[in-house]
Amino acid sequence: MNLKKILFRKVSLYWFIIILFALCIITYSFRPLTNNVINNQNIKRDSQEKHQFGYTYISPLLECADNQYLNRSELEEKINRLVNKELNNNRVSHISIYFRDLNNGPWFGINENEKFTPASLLKVPILIAYFKIAEDYPEILEKKIKIDSIDQSFSQNILPLRKVELNKTYSIAELLDYMIIYSDNNAANHLLSYIKPEDLNRIYFDLNIQIPGEEFGTENFMTVRDYASFFRILYNASYLNADMSERALHLLTYSNFNGGLKANIPRDIEIAHKFGERVTIDSKQLHDCGIIYEPSRPYLICIMTRGDNFNNMSQVIQELSQHIYEEIIP
Numbered sequence: 001m002n003l004k005k006i007l008f009r010k011v012s013l014y015w016f017i018i019i020l021f022a023l024c025i026i027t028y029s030f031r032p033l034t035n036n037v038i039n040n041q042n043i044k045r046d047s048q049e050k051h052q053f054g055y056t057y058i059s060p061l062l063e064c065a066d067n068q069y070l071n072r073s074e075l076e077e078k079i080n081r082l083v084n085k086e087l088n089n090n091r092v093s094h095i096s097i098y099f100r101d102l103n104n105g106p107w108f109g110i111n112e113n114e115k116f117t118p119a120s121l122l123k124v125p126i127l128i129a130y131f132k133i134a135e136d137y138p139e140i141l142e143k144k145i146k147i148d149s150i151d152q153s154f155s156q157n158i159l160p161l162r163k164v165e166l167n168k169t170y171s172i173a174e175l176l177d178y179m180i181i182y183s184d185n186n187a188a189n190h191l192l193s194y195i196k197p198e199d200l201n202r203i204y205f206d207l208n209i210q211i212p213g214e215e216f217g218t219e220n221f222m223t224v225r226d227y228a229s230f231f232r233i234l235y236n237a238s239y240l241n242a243d244m245s246e247r248a249l250h251l252l253t254y255s256n257f258n259g260g261l262k263a264n265i266p267r268d269i270e271i272a273h274k275f276g277e278r279v280t281i282d283s284k285q286l287h288d289c290g291i292i293y294e295p296s297r298p299y300l301i302c303i304m305t306r307g308d309n310f311n312n313m314s315q316v317i318q319e320l321s322q323h324i325y326e327e328i329i330p
Contacts, residue, residue: 057249057272057293059102060237075099075327076108082323083110086316092307093283095316098224099324100300102235102291115220116304117285121276122212123179123188124230127251129200130176130191131244141173145190157277157284157310160184161256180274181254203230206239219280224302227289231272231300235291252290259314260288261301264322269294277310286313288321297328 076099083095096114100107134141146169160182164170170178170187172194178187192200204211207229210221233239234249252272262271273290289302303320305313 055242055246057253057270057291058235058237058242058245059298060242060245073106073108075324076110078327079320079324080110082320086320091309091312092305092316094304094306095320096224096304097320098228098289098300098302100228100232102298102300109225112225113223114304115223116287116306117219117276117278117280118212118222118227118287119276119278119285120183120185120188121222121227121274121287121289123183124252124274125203126188126191126195126200127176127180127248128203128230128234128240129195130172131240131248132203133195133199135241135244141171141176143172143194144169145172145175145194147186147190150186151189155279156183156185157279158183158257158259158275163187164190177251177254180251181256183255183257183275203239207233219278224289224304227287227304228300228302231289231291231302234272235300249291255290257288260286260317261290261292261303261321263314263318265292265325269325284308284310284313286310286317288317292321292325292328294325294328296330299324299328 079097079099083097086092086095094111094114094116096109096111096116098107098109098112130140147164147166150164150166160178162178162182163184164175164178164187172191175187175191178184179191201211207226209226209229212221234245237245239245240248249272252274253270255273255275257273257275260275261273265271270293271290272293273288275286275288277287278285283306285304285306287302287304289300289304291298291300301321301324303317305316307313
């Protein structure tokens with residue numbers, strides 16, 4: 001190889017390195033600007049999802065397409081203003097909201113990292129745990145359990161319309177009905193005493209959610225987004241099989257709590273939901289989370305509140321749910 005060719009190659013390589021270095025600088029220069037725009041607009045990455053149809057209460061997840069950025073929605077802006085208004089009016093001290101459009105996955109959260117005591121909301125993972133076992137051992141739902149004690153220490157501001165009775169025997173399926181429909185704590189207590197802790201804890205572990213009681217002395221440990229995961233896995237049939245997911249959500253549509261999400265929603269719109277309440281030393285808490293089956297645009301909504309008056313918290317949840325529904329309907 002002659003000297004001219006060697007020099008030519010060296011010069012070419014030199015210019016290639018310079019051009020490559022310049023491109024890297026240009027790319028890096030624009031990257032912070034892009035990140036700032038994303039942060040300022042609160043843009044959130046999510047997936048456009050493909051679902052299987054043919055069910056009433058579930059929509060099994062088939063595929064997630066490529067992730068894309070979604071701009072802060074007008075709905076989020078409106079709800080955020082309403083939340084701030086309620087907080088300024090001092091009807092409640094804290095409000096957290098998680099919303100998810102179940103057609104294709106866009107979501108937003110308001111104060112979504114605030115931690116609350118889930119209280120009776122934890123009856124949903126108990127339901128999921130039993131139905132998970134029933135996938136392989138369906139006979140468990142017919143297992144009979146005698147109510148050999150009634151715990152009078154349970155403090156419920158919202159009293160169940162029906163309760164299990166002392167010395168009566170119920171199937172596990174019947175106890176699940178009492179626990180979900182009427183939020184009967186004694187039904188839940190007997191179900192907890194029968195199931196293996198590892199069968200229940202596995203759900204929290206799989207969803208990467210703190211197991212109740214895992215951290216001693218900590219009652220406030222769950223966010224709205226954490227809790228919404230239970231309804232998402234049911235709707236997507238991604239944890240239980242399709243039949244059990246459908247059955248679980250169908251049961252949740254019979255929840256008879258009317259002082260939250262469903263209060264101002266038309267009666268012909270089905271809602272699969274669960275409420276929770278808690279009284280602590282310094283405050284009260286009221287939550288309601290579930291799926292609103294608006295025919296053209298089903299959505300998941302979870303609202304958690306903290307304050308000193310249950311009536312005020314109930315009204316705030318009702319009003320926020322109504323505003324979201326009115327923005328959603330075509």
